[in-house]
Amino acid sequence: MRKSKLNLFDILVGIVFLILCFLTVYPFIYALSFSISDTIMAAQHSVVFLPRGLTWQNYEMIFKDDRVIQGFLISAGRTIIGTALFVLVTGLCAYAMSKQRLKGRRMLFIFFVIPLYLSGGLLPYYVLIHDLNLFNNFLVYVIPGCFSGFYMFLIKVYLENVPESMEESAMLDGANDLQIAFRIYAPLAIPVLATVTLFICVTQWNSWFDALLFVTKPDLQPLQLILQVILRETQIDNLLQVYAMTTGVKPKVNAESYKMAVLIVTTLPIVFIYPFAQKYFVKGTMIGAVKM
Amino acid sequence: MDNANRRAGRWMRQVWEQKILYLFVLPALMATLVFSYGPMYGVIMAFQDYDILRGLGGSDFNGVANFNAFLSDPDFYRAVRNTAVLSTLNILVCFPLPIVFAILINEFGPARLKKLVQSITYLPHFISWVIVSGLLYRLLDQDTGAVNLLLHTLGVDKIGFFRDPQYFWGIFIVASIWKELGWSSILYLSAMTAINPELYEAALVDGASRFKRIWHITLPGILPTIVMLLILTIAAFFSGAGGFEPAYALRNPMVATHSDIIDIFAYFRGVRNGEYGYAAAIGLSQSIMAILFLFVSNKGLKKLTGYSLF
Numbered sequence: 312m313r314k315s316k317l318n319l320f321d322i323l324v325g326i327v328f329l330i331l332c333f334l335t336v337y338p339f340i341y342a343l344s345f346s347i348s349d350t351i352m353a354a355q356h357s358v359v360f361l362p363r364g365l366t367w368q369n370y371e372m373i374f375k376d377d378r379v380i381q382g383f384l385i386s387a388g389r390t391i392i393g394t395a396l397f398v399l400v401t402g403l404c405a406y407a408m409s410k411q412r413l414k415g416r417r418m419l420f421i422f423f424v425i426p427l428y429l430s431g432g433l434l435p436y437y438v439l440i441h442d443l444n445l446f447n448n449f450l451v452y453v454i455p456g457c458f459s460g461f462y463m464f465l466i467k468v469y470l471e472n473v474p475e476s477m478e479e480s481a482m483l484d485g486a487n488d489l490q491i492a493f494r495i496y497a498p499l500a501i502p503v504l505a506t507v508t509l510f511i512c513v514t515q516w517n518s519w520f521d522a523l524l525f526v527t528k529p530d531l532q533p534l535q536l537i538l539q540v541i542l543r544e545t546q547i548d549n550l551l552q553v554y555a556m557t558t559g560v561k562p563k564v565n566a567e568s569y570k571m572a573v574l575i576v577t578t579l580p581i582v583f584i585y586p587f588a589q590k591y592f593v594k595g596t597m598i599g600a601v602k603m
Numbered sequence: 604m605d606n607a608n609r610r611a612g613r614w615m616r617q618v619w620e621q622k623i624l625y626l627f628v629l630p631a632l633m634a635t636l637v638f639s640y641g642p643m644y645g646v647i648m649a650f651q652d653y654d655i656l657r658g659l660g661g662s663d664f665n666g667v668a669n670f671n672a673f674l675s676d677p678d679f680y681r682a683v684r685n686t687a688v689l690s691t692l693n694i695l696v697c698f699p700l701p702i703v704f705a706i707l708i709n710e711f712g713p714a715r716l717k718k719l720v721q722s723i724t725y726l727p728h729f730i731s732w733v734i735v736s737g738l739l740y741r742l743l744d745q746d747t748g749a750v751n752l753l754l755h756t757l758g759v760d761k762i763g764f765f766r767d768p769q770y771f772w773g774i775f776i777v778a779s780i781w782k783e784l785g786w787s788s789i790l791y792l793s794a795m796t797a798i799n800p801e802l803y804e805a806a807l808v809d810g811a812s813r814f815k816r817i818w819h820i821t822l823p824g825i826l827p828t829i830v831m832l833l834i835l836t837i838a839a840f841f842s843g844a845g846g847f848e849p850a851y852a853l854r855n856p857m858v859a860t861h862s863d864i865i866d867i868f869a870y871f872r873g874v875r876n877g878e879y880g881y882a883a884a885i886g887l888s889q890s891i892m893a894i895l896f897l898f899v900s901n902k903g904l905k906k907l908t909g910y911s912l913f
Contacts, residue, residue: 435886
């Protein structure tokens with residue numbers, strides 16, 4: 312219907328969009344350039360867009376920083392275990408809840424809906440985690456968040472659209488719910504399960520509030536919290552000394568450029584999965600918007 | 604009696620036949636019971652001089668003493684002010700912008716550029732507040748940050764953005780827009796796809812201008828979505844714009860007078876100082892206000908627009 316050739320509106324809005332895209336991407340380019348710049352060069356010619364005097368020393372230093380390695384492993388661990396557990400617990404619940412024949416389905420529905428609107432608040436939750444002995448315990452990253460009513464309803468709605476005839480014929484063949492759930496429904500639900508998996512992966516990787524509240528042991532802290540600590544440090548002299556001693560090279564880096572290197576390393580996993588995840592994210596959000 | 608027994612027996616047998624389904628629900632049920640309903644029960648600590656070693660059963664009740672305590676605390680009112688300012692700015696600035704952005708995306712012709720703009724602007728939503736804070740502290744650094752270098756070349760004096768509290772609200776709002784502008788537009792865009800294209804065609808035949816098409820077709824089409832999201836945003840008024848995470852990630856002691864919203868205040872008093880009952884009372888008051896604001900804004904907007912959340 313609309314004219315296909317460029318008009319003034321498209322040109323003006325296009326310029327606004329390009330500025331917006333630049334403003335969105337610029338902080339990342341800046342951080343990356345800063346993290347690979349030679350500090351001495353950078354002090355003379357300030358880094359604003361492109362790196363000055365290329366060096367990888369900041370990234371080499373990360374491999375000598377036990378905190379960062381430790382944090383990376385904890386974050387990877389909680390992301391993998393936490394996501395697997397979440398998809399299993401929430402997916403199985405959604406499967407059962409999608410069955411009309413489930414006795415007490417109505418009551419369970421109300422039971423799962425109420426927490427979507429009401430919560431006890433931070434302090435009662437804090438005390439609960441304390442009483443369950445989950446302080447300084449890896450399980451605090453994966454157990455309390457192993458289920459979400461919101462995602463359960465999202466998967467349930469999807470499963471309800473699977474034709475019942477598939478289940479009936481499987482039942483005639485003598486299959487039980489366990490076999491039907493895993494062999495018939497799970498493969499059919501891959502689009503919605505992929506969406507949920509990606510969302511939870513990102514949530515897990517980005518989580519730091521739970522660690523801030525419940526984990527004081529440094530070797531149990533996830534990368535995000537380690538990054539937060541490093542960002543607030545005014546100096547990293549000890550690390551620079553260790554680097555100078557073990558490599559015999561006087562480092563050409565400072566605290567500020569090192570901070571940006573750790574920040575980039577923390578961001579990279581998200582940037583890598585983003586292109587794959589994007590279409591699922593948008594689709595998942597739209598399903599949620601239409602059906603909730 | 605016999606009939607009832609038989610019915611109960613049949614019910615039991617049906618339940619037993621579905622034992623695998625119940626097994627599937629069980630872990631989710633346990634998790635919800637413990638981690639969602641547990642804290643709801645724990646709210647009674649707001650009425651106690653709570654002692655973490657003695658627990659809910661062993662702690663002494665002190666009536667509304669916790670509520671009186673925070674209501675007479677001047678620091679609490681500073682937190683309320685900061686929360687109210689950030690939430691108001693959030694509703695006035697951060698809320699309308701994604702609507703404008705979604706309309707521009709919808710009206711924009713070149714399809715490939717449109718896709719690219721969407722892909723890029725959605726990205727910051729998936730970046731944690733810790734990283735956003737790290738980027739901002741670097742960009743706004745007083746001596747070497749890119750923004751101050753730019754100001755310097757323009758002849759403006761360098762600004763200590765994260766040292767002087769007066770800049771905090773502005774930084775917070777700009778950061779929120781940067782992070783969520785693109786992502787927040789998705790719900791509006793999906794609402795726009797549901798608008799009947801014939802309406803636009805008819806408007807084109809009638810010679811309606813672009814502005815008139817937006818005003819008379821697009822906006823009414825997404826009004827239910829706008830109202831729904833506005834009600835939820837207003838209900839969250841006393842959590843500040845985004846609650847604990849952004850405020851905590853962006854704050855530092857030098858800007859505390861402007862950064863510390865109610866959530867931060869309650870965290871420091873409750874978790875750091877161990878004043879559990881006191882902080883729980885604040886949390887409970889926030890929840891009650893949220894429910895109140897939810898119903899009031901629902902009713903108000905229903906009267907105003909005809910649409911509502913429930």
